[in-house]
Amino acid sequence: MKEFFEYTASLIKGLGVTLKYLCRPAVTLQYPKQRWTPPERYRGRVALRPKKCISCQMCARACPNNCLEVKFNVGDDKKRKLTEFVYHIDTCLFCGLCAEPCPTSAIFMNHDYELAVCDRKDLIVDLVKVDSYVE
Amino acid sequence: MCAKAAGLLGFVSISVMFLIWWERKISAHIQSRLGPMIVGWHGALQTIADTLKLLLKENIVCREADKLTFWLAPLVVFVASFLPFVAIPFSKNLIAQDLPLGLLYILAVSSVGVIGIFMAGWGSGNKYSLLGGMRTAAQIISYEIPLVLSILPIVMMTGSLSMNTIIGAQKNVWFICYQPIAFLIYFISAIAEVNRAPFDIAEAESELVAGFHTEYSGMKFSMFFLAEYTNMFVVSVIATTLFLGGWQGPLLPGIAWFLLKVYFLIFVMMWIRWTFPRLRVDQLMDFAWKFLMPLAFLNILVTALVMALIK
Numbered sequence: 001m002k003e004f005f006e007y008t009a010s011l012i013k014g015l016g017v018t019l020k021y022l023c024r025p026a027v028t029l030q031y032p033k034q035r036w037t038p039p040e041r042y043r044g045r046v047a048l049r050p051k052k053c054i055s056c057q058m059c060a061r062a063c064p065n066n067c068l069e070v071k072f073n074v075g076d077d078k079k080r081k082l083t084e085f086v087y088h089i090d091t092c093l094f095c096g097l098c099a100e101p102c103p104t105s106a107i108f109m110n111h112d113y114e115l116a117v118c119d120r121k122d123l124i125v126d127l128v129k130v131d132s133y134v135e
Numbered sequence: 136m137c138a139k140a141a142g143l144l145g146f147v148s149i150s151v152m153f154l155i156w157w158e159r160k161i162s163a164h165i166q167s168r169l170g171p172m173i174v175g176w177h178g179a180l181q182t183i184a185d186t187l188k189l190l191l192k193e194n195i196v197c198r199e200a201d202k203l204t205f206w207l208a209p210l211v212v213f214v215a216s217f218l219p220f221v222a223i224p225f226s227k228n229l230i231a232q233d234l235p236l237g238l239l240y241i242l243a244v245s246s247v248g249v250i251g252i253f254m255a256g257w258g259s260g261n262k263y264s265l266l267g268g269m270r271t272a273a274q275i276i277s278y279e280i281p282l283v284l285s286i287l288p289i290v291m292m293t294g295s296l297s298m299n300t301i302i303g304a305q306k307n308v309w310f311i312c313y314q315p316i317a318f319l320i321y322f323i324s325a326i327a328e329v330n331r332a333p334f335d336i337a338e339a340e341s342e343l344v345a346g347f348h349t350e351y352s353g354m355k356f357s358m359f360f361l362a363e364y365t366n367m368f369v370v371s372v373i374a375t376t377l378f379l380g381g382w383q384g385p386l387l388p389g390i391a392w393f394l395l396k397v398y399f400l401i402f403v404m405m406w407i408r409w410t411f412p413r414l415r416v417d418q419l420m421d422f423a424w425k426f427l428m429p430l431a432f433l434n435i436l437v438t439a440l441v442m443a444l445i446k
Contacts, residue, residue, distance in 0.1 A: 011411070014410050014411065015406065016230070016411040017410075018165045018406060018409060019406065021164070021165050021167060021351075022161065022164045022165050024164075024167065026164060026167050026168055026169045027167045028161070028168050028169045029169070030169070030172060039268075046354070083233050
């Protein structure tokens with residue numbers, strides 16, 4: 001008999017839980033219409049402030065998947081000048097290890113998470129051309 | 136008569152469309168989702184779109200099927216769920232035919248549905264369908280007994296089987312106050328009668344694909360769907376009539392009170408469906424035969440004793 005009352009109480013408790021959820025707002029976002037605001041330290045794709053980059057290649061070395069290629073010319077003043085910053089989004093694992101060693105904070109992870117493309121070739125981008133972040 | 140039948144059919148179709156949308160919304164919000172949102176206001180026209188899709192779908196009859204049984208089954212199920220509407224009192228005068236044996240008629244015709252479900256299971260020529268059909272037959276026949284036994288005390292108290300007379304007897308106090316246990320037994324058995332969770336072993340998705348309607352598609356499948364929700368409406372109507380005072384209530388017109396009570400009971404059924412897990416077959420049978428039936432008998436006995444004492 002004791003069990004019977006315990007079971008009945010637990011059934012009512014269960015109904016209470018679902019009723020509570022029924023009255024709460026839904027967590028679903030209607031995606032294309034509603035957008036999600038990523039948290040501040042969210043790691044989207046790698047992004048570059050081309051003017052800040054000194055082509056030291058620390059980022060390329062830090063990358064565990066070798067998905068960054070830094071191409072540069074050496075000028076008459078022996079300073080490196082960035083010409084191309086090839087980023088393979090298809091192999092990137094969004095770990096953020098490239099952004100950490102950057103001495104000038106030229107490279108960082110932005111909030112862009114909509115990275116789907118129609119052609120695989122589009123996943124290999126030159127950040128010097130794509131990004132125009134200025135700071 | 137044809138006008139009445141057409142009116143009732145129209146009401147049933149619209150009501151079922153609303154109920155399907157409502158159930159999808161309730162299930163969604165219980166799971167913190169939104170449910171249908173695109174077609175119409177908050178997805179209100181989604182069921183119409185789905186019905187159109189079902190109408191246009193191909194009617195597949197599998198090779199092993201017993202063709203005639205397979206074709207007839209959805210009709211039997213739907214007709215059995217639709218016939219009780221003849222004796223349903225929507226309001227004081229809004230009743231197709233106030234039969235003196237209305238309650239008996241409703242119980243009798245609605246239990247024909249089990250034959251249709253068994254026909255569907257047998258006619259499909261599929262092991263899952265057959266298992267589903269046999270389970271349903273066993274379940275519905277078992278739960279029919281406590282269901283009828285829980286109604287008996289009300290009939291004893293009113294001395295009538297006419298729906299309007301029973302409602303009239305609840306002018307001052309609803310019978311749920313006199314017979315709370317009978318109401319609980321009735322409601323639990325009713326949920327089992329319409330094969331809804333937690334008693335949905337007939338179509339247990341995780342065990343039997345979809346049970347008796349595994350092989351059905353298109354319009355025939357939608358007939359089963361229509362019948363399921365119509366049955367829900369019918370059992371809620373009986374509960375409202377017998378225990379909740381039917382169409383009686385202050386201020387609002389009779390039909391409004393009636394539909395409010397019926398839809399509230401349907402809401403409770405949906406709420407239960409999206410809360411509890413499914414019972415095992417043996418647990419289901421144990422519950423009907425070892426718990427509900429003795430309790431229903433005890434309830435009749437107590438009612439009879441009290442009535443004899445009062446007299």
